[in-house]
Structures are given as structure tokens and as C-alpha cells.
Amino acid sequence: MAQAKTLTQSELDQVLRYASTKQYPERNRALILTSFYLGLRVAEIALLKRGDIVNEDGTIKNEIRLHASQTKGGHPRTVYIPEKLKPELERYLTTRHIKLPDIPFFHTDNRLGFTPNSLCVWFFGLYRGAGISGASSHSGRRTLITSLANKGVGVRVLAEIAGHRSIAVTQKYIDANPEMMRNAMNLV
Template identity: 85%
Template sequence: MAQAKTLTTVELDQVLRYANSRQYPERNRALILTSFYLGLRVAEIALLKLGDVVNEDGSIKNEIRLAGSQTKGGHPRTVYVPEKLKPEFQAYIKTRHVKDCSMPLFHTDNKLGFSPNGLCVWFFHLYRNAGISGASSHSGRRTLITTLANKGIGVRVLAEIAGHRSIAVTQKYIDANPEMMRNAMNLI
């Protein structure tokens, strides 16, 4: 099976424009950017609860603590929320009319939480309808890891961010692209 496509900034913008034109634009943006800015697996996104992301005072948490039951392999981990994702979460949460912290963060059309498989299908249709071929629910994750590698973040840190137990797995996520190779050659 081929690896998920890593998206360029132009392609991500294309996906976001499409998502903004659909029903639930705030949810769509928050879902997509959760994948691209946190690098979570689709099952981890589907299993997020409102209380995982929102403090009691309504502010967005700086860290999301995933329980073992929310992660692949059953190992709890901490995910750090970048500042540029917080306004996206805030905008989305304003559209939710639930206060129960045990409720799923992301809702379906029926206002229920996504199943991991249902969210995988949602991403498939999103990318296909946005005109991006080769992308999947794993594309945000691969794009984040590749982008950070391009910026010089070491593979050990990338493995922690991704929740990988082995750096060999993380290395498979890094897409060698022309920009990376050009930057490498300019170090000479």
C-alpha cells in the first residue's frame, strides 16, 4: 500500500477553501488543521473529547494528554498545541452547543462523534472532492513530520511528536522532496 501523500501549502489551502464551502466550515477547518498541526492519527482525532482540548474556563489547553485508550499501542502521550491552532479550536467550539467535557470534540452530521473509520472516510471524500489525489487521513500526519524535518527538527523529537516508539518508523514518514535536497546542497 502506498504512503499517504504529503501536501504542499498550496494543496492544503485548496483543501481548506473547499472545506470552508461545505456545511460545518469551522468544524471542517478544525478537523483538517488538527491533522496537519498536531499530527494525530485519525483514530486519535475521532477519540478526542471536548475536555481533552478545553479548560474549565473555556480556554484552549496548551497540551492534550491522550490516554492509552486513545492511542495506537495503548501508550499515553502528551501532544503540544501550537498557538496557531488555538483560534481554530476556539472558532469551532463556539459553534458547539454542548458543555459536557465527556462529549466527542468533533461531531458528525447527526451531532454524534465520528468513529475512526467514519472519520477516515470523511477525509477520503474531502481530499477527493477538493481535487487532491493520493491524499488520505494520514496525509496531515506525514505532512507535519516532513515539514518539521525540513526545518531541522531531529528524528528523535519527531518520533516523540508522532508517538512512535521507534525512530525507524518515523524516518519512513519523512518525504525527501526537492526543497529538502536543495536546502541540503546549499549547506555545502
């Protein structure tokens, strides 16, 4: 099976523009950027609860503590929320009326929360509608890891961010691209 496409900034912008034309634009943007800025698996995104992300005073937390039941490998981990994601999550929260900590963070049209499968289908339809070929629900995760590698973040740190037990798995996520090769050659 082919790996999910790593998106360029231009392609991500294209997806965000398309998502803004659909129902629930604030939710769509927050969902997409959660994938691209946190690098979570689709099941981890679907299993997020309001209390995982929002403090009791309504502010966005600095980190998400994923429980073993929320992760693929059954190992709890901490995910740090970058400052540039917080305003997107805050904007989305203004559209939510229910404030209970145990409700799913992202809502659907018909139900309170996504299942991992329904969110995977949502991402597939989003990329297809935006005209991005080869992208999947894993594209945000691969794009984040590749982007951080491009910026010189070490593979050990990338493995922790991704929740991988092995750096060999993390290395498979990193796309060698022209920017990376140019930067490497400029080190000579």
C-alpha cells in the same frame, strides 16, 4: 499499500477552500488543521473529548494528554497544541452548544461524534472533492512530520511528536523533497 500523500501548502489551501464551501465549515477547518498541526492519527482525532482540549474556563489547553486507550500502541503521550491552532479550535467551539467535558470534540451530521472509520471516510471524501489525488486521513500526519524535518527538527523529537517507539518508523514518514535537498546542498 502506498503511503499517504504529503501535501504542499498550496494543496492544503485548496483543501481548506473546498472545506469552507461544505456544511460545518468551522468544524471542517478545525478538523483538517488538527490533522496537519498536531499530526494525530485519525482514530486519535475521533476519540478526542472536549475535556481533552478545553480547560474548565473555556480556553484551549496548551497540551493534550492522550490516554493509552486513545492511541494506536496503547501508550499514553502528550501532544502540544501550537499557538496557530488555538484560534481555529476556539472558532469551532463557538458553533458547539454542549459544554460537557466527556462529549466528543468533533461532531458529525447525525451523531454526536465520529468513529475512526467514519472520520477516515470523511477525509477521503474531502480530499476527493478538493481534487487532491493520493491523499488520505494520514496525509496531515505525514505532512507535519516532513515539514518539521524540513525545518531541521531531529528524528528523535519527531518520533516523540508522532508517538512512535522507533525512529525507524518515523523516518519512513519523511519525504525527501526538492526543498530539503536544496537546503542540504546550501550547507556546503
